Amino acid sequence: MKFQLKSDSISKLSADIIILAINKSNELCSSLSLSKFIQDDLNLIIKLDDLSKDAGSVNIAHMHDGAFKRVCFVRIQKQDSLDEEGLLKLAKNIFKSFKSIKCGTIALPVSQFINKKINEGTVANLFTKAAIDESYEINSLKSDKKASKNNYQINFQANKLDSNSIKLGIKEGQAIAEGMNLTKDLGNLPPNICTPTYLANQAKEIAKDFKMKSTTLSQKQIEKLKMGSFLSVAKGSRVEPKFIIIEHKKGKKSSKPHVLVGKGITFDSGGISLKPGAAMDEMKYDMCGAATVLGVMKTIGLLNLPLNVVGLIPACENMPDGLAVKPGDIVTSMSGQTIEILNTDAEGRLVLCDALTYAERYKPETVIDIATLTGACVIALGHHASAVFSKSDDLAKDLLEAGKKSIDKAWRMPLWDEYQPLLNSNFADIANIGGRAAGSITAACFLSRFTKKYSWAHIDIAGTAWNSGSNKGATGRPVSLLSQFLIHKTKK
Numbered sequence: 274m275k276f277q278l279k280s281d282s283i284s285k286l287s288a289d290i291i292i293l294a295i296n297k298s299n300e301l302c303s304s305l306s307l308s309k310f311i312q313d314d315l316n317l318i319i320k321l322d323d324l325s326k327d328a329g330s331v332n333i334a335h336m337h338d339g340a341f342k343r344v345c346f347v348r349i350q351k352q353d354s355l356d357e358e359g360l361l362k363l364a365k366n367i368f369k370s371f372k373s374i375k376c377g378t379i380a381l382p383v384s385q386f387i388n389k390k391i392n393e394g395t396v397a398n399l400f401t402k403a404a405i406d407e408s409y410e411i412n413s414l415k416s417d418k419k420a421s422k423n424n425y426q427i428n429f430q431a432n433k434l435d436s437n438s439i440k441l442g443i444k445e446g447q448a449i450a451e452g453m454n455l456t457k458d459l460g461n462l463p464p465n466i467c468t469p470t471y472l473a474n475q476a477k478e479i480a481k482d483f484k485m486k487s488t489t490l491s492q493k494q495i496e497k498l499k500m501g502s503f504l505s506v507a508k509g510s511r512v513e514p515k516f517i518i519i520e521h522k523k524g525k526k527s528s529k530p531h532v533l534v535g536k537g538i539t540f541d542s543g544g545i546s547l548k549p550g551a552a553m554d555e556m557k558y559d560m561c562g563a564a565t566v567l568g569v570m571k572t573i574g575l576l577n578l579p580l581n582v583v584g585l586i587p588a589c590e591n592m593p594d595g596l597a598v599k600p601g602d603i604v605t606s607m608s609g610q611t612i613e614i615l616n617t618d619a620e621g622r623l624v625l626c627d628a629l630t631y632a633e634r635y636k637p638e639t640v641i642d643i644a645t646l647t648g649a650c651v652i653a654l655g656h657h658a659s660a661v662f663s664k665s666d667d668l669a670k671d672l673l674e675a676g677k678k679s680i681d682k683a684w685r686m687p688l689w690d691e692y693q694p695l696l697n698s699n700f701a702d703i704a705n706i707g708g709r710a711a712g713s714i715t716a717a718c719f720l721s722r723f724t725k726k727y728s729w730a731h732i733d734i735a736g737t738a739w740n741s742g743s744n745k746g747a748t749g750r751p752v753s754l755l756s757q758f759l760i761h762k763t764k765k
């Protein structure tokens with residue numbers, strides 16, 4: 274994939290396809306200086322009046338010999354009322370439709386999408402993201418490998434004056450989409466391949482590519498740290514747990530780091546509290562929090578962001594076994610708090626709480642954990658928004674705004690102290706489940722007990738990290754949200 278800025282006038286360009294926006298009244302954007310020959314050709318097509326009328330719809334037509342072999346009409350109701358979300362949808366529709374045709378070079382006149390809300394950089398950013406995101410092909414293990422065919426050169430045609438903004442839009446869009454694609458790849462891998470060790474090797478590779486530092490702690494080292502809660506989850510599995518650390522130190526020495534903690538359960542069978550069989554394969558996606566952390570590290574590496582960022586990943590499998598942790602077992606977390614494990618399927622919080630305690634040593638500016646934590650979150654918000662929990666209004670607001678800006682939506686949930694007593698245990702400091710009511714909130718309440726020493730937010734991505742059904746696959750969310758959050762920190 275190649276993205277370029279062309280500041281020649283449209284009449285000097287040629288391409289396999291040109292993208293043209295058409296409004297409700299069948300008019301093209303008036304400021305485009307198309308040659309008369311092309312204009313006549315387009316008018317003939319438009320006059321037939323059979324281009325779809327739905328906003329965001331795409332129609333492709335062939336043209337007579339000329340600079341552009343095809344035209345891709347996209348319907349916008351009104352240029353003035355287009356917003357970023359509408360533009361991203363439209364861009365995604367365009368690249369979906371390109372999968373079935375042969376187009377290498379794409380001409381994209383930027384001006385037709387500009388209005389008060391959308392500037393040139395945003396157009397470049399959203400189209401770049403959409404092109405890479407939509408061209409993602411699952412790195413499948415099918416034996417008849419098909420060669421990848423979605424390899425475009427996109428020429429953004431715009432005024433020279435806007436070149437800096439467009440170049441930055443392309444750069445950030447590309448970095449974010451490539452981070453997302455890494456997250457999708459890791460999520461989609463089968464759990465017999467994507468093990469804790471595999472994730473650790475990925476962290477090492479990213480560290481090597483972007484001059485970061487990565488450290489992997491072995492079971493012995495994790496024991497030394499007294500992460501009794503994390504280790505209890507790993508007990509039922511034959512694969513070794515790993516505690517993965519990856520550090521990007523490109524900020525001032527004196528500036529405190531942002532710590533990202535990702536749930537890295539490479540397979541969640543439920544353990545002794547075994548899950549039902551239906552769709553259990555999807556629990557390979559229970560490491561999508563970890564994959565998000567690695568995806569964001571890749572993005573910030575590509576952008577070389579001047580920040581200090583630490584990624585922490587407690588990675589293991591949750592399996593049933595003769596030696597597995599049992600309902601009723603009491604374990605001691607790294608913080609010293611004792612936990613009564615009433616359900617071994619509530620394992621995410623058990624691995625995260627020790628990683629959150631470990632995060633204290635960085636004296637962090639913020640700590641954000643990302644986890645496919647609860648089925649209850651899917652019941653509450655469905656598949657459109659990730660859930661944000663935080664006691665800090667400022668941090669919650671920053672995350673929601675980053676989600677809005679990147680069109681990777683999040684919604685705030687309450688974390689009030691009234692919910693805390695649901696976690697009371699007769700035998701230990703805290704129980705690992707709070708009953709049926711408010712399941713995603715009590716899970717967040719559990720984590721909150723380990724995050725008193727810094728500003729913290731929890732993002733539950735159980736509903737947003739992957740799609741089920743015929744379209745099964747990881748989404749790469751919320752890499753875009755978190756990258757936007759960190760990019761914004763560099764602009765302050």
Ligand code: BES
Pocket residue numbers: 541543559616618619620621645646647648649651706707712735736
């Ligand atoms: N990984 C699951 C959460 C999950 C389930 C995410 C389905 C996406 C889809 C988590 O470890 C889990 O099993 N949570 C339990 C908690 C319960 C036992 C309190 C759940 O949600 O059922």
Ligand code: MN
Pocket residue numbers: 541543617618619620621
């Ligand atoms: Mn579970």
Ligand code: ZN
Pocket residue numbers: 538541559618620621645646
């Ligand atoms: Zn889980």
